[in-house]
Amino acid sequence: MAKRLDLKDVDIYYGDFHAVAGVNLSVAPRSVTSFIGPSGCGKSTVLRTLNRMHEEIPGARVDGEVLLDGEDIYDRGADAVAVRRTIGMVFQRPNPFPTMSIRDNVVAGLKLAGVRDKKKLDEVCEASLRGANLWKEVSGRLDKPGGGLSGGQQQRLCIARAIAVAPDVLLMDEPCSALDPISTLAIEDLIADLKKDYTIVIVTHNMQQAARVSDQTAFFNLEATGKPGKLVEIDDTEKIFSNPKEQATEDYISGRFG
């Protein structure tokens, strides 16, 4: 369960384009870390290197070390599939599998990994849906297609799907950007809940959200277009929002950015 993450001198490239440079940061187990920063500064890029999703893009490459409890996930011997099994991800846009029912969506990870035991699958399905705060809404229609839910419900379904495989770390890329305030609140509550068992990293454009949900906040910035994005500072959320060390952070947070 919940593991710590350490990034050491991580440089990220898209082909020749140096997207993010020299990131060093640590994420403690059972904590929430949020990434904030202007659009295009590389938050998603960093997040996607944390579970080796970045390398799915042709030409994409990562230098440096990403340690999960001391083990380099980019080690030669490390298998990307195994890494992703330990580090789950929730995407900006809800993406349930359209051909599957709600139940099958939730247990897709287990089923496709070869788990056949119907009783176990049902148990995991219920537990994950409860964990994602969705059980009450869908328990009566588990056999209906997942695409038939509202956007907010779909996003929680995706969270349920991600936690059903019991990862150690959960990455979320703007999970609430397509949602209404009530669904957003539901997901924020959920994050607070999930924190008990998972290490969570979340990207958000919503400062209040970062302030509300995270223990630690990382501010990324771009010096100029075409230059690589950089981690400006990372600190306790309270500090970042009240008394940041860097002027750039202060400017961004107070809206004096530009």
Added chain:
Amino acid sequence: MSADAQRSGAGPSGTATGLDAPDRPANGPTFQALSTGRKIKNHAATVLVTLAFLIALVPLVWVLVTVVGRGVGAILSADWWGRSLNGVLPESYAGGVYHAIYGTLIQALLAAVIAVPIGIAAAVYLVEYGRGRLARTTSFMVDILAGVPSIVAALFVFAAFISIMGGVQSAFMVSLALVLLMLPVVIRNTEEMLRLVPDELREASYALGIPKWKTIIRIVLPTALSGTVTGVMLALARVMGETAPVLVLVGYSQSINFDPFSGNMASLPLLMFSELSNPEPAGQYRIWGAALTLILIIMILQLGASVVSRFSAISK
């Protein structure tokens, strides 16, 4: 006259840009009634488009009326669907074409059995794995194959499998030629369907720790299934009417032959062709009957395709 000019000419305020909209007279109506010029143009365009549609419809209806009118007698006769022409004299109206229906179906089916797995695998390769030279070459070959006329496909099979490899003329040789004709259609269509599957689904699957091959088989292909099946059925419908391969690669038989690997075998296009040289009116009768039968079979396939795509369509 450009749309803009027309609009500014029509309104009383005469302002082409929205910027000075506040200067509009406060009491005049904001939305003018449709100007007469535009009304006329609108009507003219509607009439033209409708006319073009009707003209396009003429040959279609004509063909359909002719074929149904001349063929319906044959296909309604008692023996049409259940007998062959074994021992039937040219001038006789007796017998049926079930030997030819069987031939058409089995040849298309064998072709599909070979072409569908290869075609889907090739499409999966091109979409999911293909990068660099091999993919570009494959893609180019598929384009070339798509442009090969059926007679060339038939002659190629004749040269390669009969002249060089010593095979015999048979229904199976026809199927091989049909494979060549089906493949590019199946590949291109499946490719298109696979490209429609959003990358987000693949990523969602990878994020669950599901390996790529399993993602393709369990997530990507099922999502693209209905479109793929529809494409296969349409490709089948297309090759069923192909005449060149049956003329070149198999002999005609008046009686049923169940064995696609040896002997002569009839098919609907081949039967029609051989009846062409029959001077008796019964020949005409059978040609139109066979034509209608072929159209019916193809229609059933296309209906099947639309039913499949409706049933397995991505559930909303």
